[in-house]
Amino acid sequence: MIEIDDLAGMLGTLCPMFVLVDGGGRIAQVGPTLQKLRPDQPMPGKDFLEVFELVRPRKVSTLAALLSLAGAKLHLRIKGEPHTALKGLIAPLPNGQGAVINLSFGISILDAVRDYALTSADFSGTDLAIELLYLVEAKSAAMEASRSLNLRLQGAMLAAEEQAYTDMLTGLKNRRAMDVLLGHLASGDAPFALMHLDLDFFKSVNDRYGHAAGDYVLQQAACIMVEETRNDDTVARVGGDEFVIIFKHLIDESVLSAIASRLIDRLRQPMIFEGSVCQISASIGTALSTQFQALKAAEILNAADQALYEAKRMGRSRHCLYSSFLGERVQTAQSQASPH
Structure with missing residues (x-):
């Protein structure tokens, strides 16, 4: 006759989710994986039906009734949370010594692995x-x-x-990014302003001190423009020493003029590069989206460019707001200056 302890040892290797019940219906031993489902609640010594709830068949309240189900599939779960579904088969032991009930997770194995952190070591090798x-x-x-x-x-x-979409020298947006944003804004209903800024005397810095000094001046100018604008505004370098600033939802002329004044004041401050004093200034032209009835991107960009031309004509280092009258005058002046 096989001793209970020997039987439990073999079952633990072959069926790590077994339950061994004695003739009185009390749990004698359980497999290591099964006990892992309730590590703080030892199962041996308790009645089987005290630990497990039989889902199908339901009308089982004694060991004798349970043993009568030998060979039939059991559907059960451990009482208490979490309610992981189990399946099992019962095999009575000879001479009324009790029974072995082999359990498995069935199709809920993935839930069980997740809920109880099980690994392949918790299952039989076969x-x-x-x-x-x-x-x-x-x-x-x-x-x-x-x-x-x-x-x-x-x-x-x-x-x-x-x-x-980035100008690699200054870290600002480039012409391509400006074109995309401007096209989007021009096709929408939200008002905005476009400021065209050109650095005065930048060429002389390049000619006198070299391109490294010119690059330094461009980088410093870019930092100043970012510092003087809001996070929602877009500052783009669109040419060698040309910049465009787009102000979303801002068309107040006094506010824009104040921003332009701060930019001009800061940009005409000397910039020191390797001991050399680099002196520039800025001319700025601004146009508002509300100045046009059927706005097109090229139209507002051209208007800001005309205002910039006027600022330069007036002596540089100044700001000019676009108007329809100004546009006509600039166009006339430009046509007169062109060779015939």
Whole structure:
């Protein structure tokens, strides 16, 4: 006759989710994986039906009734949270010594692995659950690798897109980014202002001190423009020493003139590059989207350019707001200056 302890040892190896009940219906031993489901609640010594709730068949209240189900499938769960569904088969022991009930998770194995942090070591080596776990782990690894690759690809795409719309010297938006934003704003209803800024005497800095000094001046000028504008405004370098600032939802002429004055004051302050004093100034022209009935991007850009031309004609280092009268005068002056 096999001793109960020997039987429990063999079952623990072959069926790590077994329940061994004695002739009185009390739990004598349980498999290591089963006990892992309730690590703080030892099961041996308790009545089987005190620990487990029989879902199907329901009308079982004694060991004798349970033993009569030998060979039939049981559907049950451990009482208390979490309510993980279990399936099992019961095998009576000879001479009324009790019974062995072998349990499994069935299709809820993935939930069980998640809820109880189980691994392949918690299952019999011949259990198909191990193969399923390996498949799940392989799928998870593949999905994680795919997610990581997608994130890297998205990051690379965003970086490439950002680079395509960024002036690499100053870190500002470039002409392409300005064109996209301006086209979007021109087709919408939100008011905005466009400020065209040109650095006066920049060429002399390049000619006298070299391109390194010129690059330094451009970078310092870019910092000043960013500091004097809001986070929602867009500052773009659109040419060698030309910049455009787009102010969303701002068309107050007095506010725009004040911003232009601060920019002019700061930009005409000497900039020191490797001991050399670089002196520039700025001429600025501004146009408002509300000055046009059927606004087109090229139209407001041209209007701001005309205002900038007027600021330069008036002596540079100043700001000029566009008006229709100004536009006519600038166009006339430009046509007269052109060779015939």
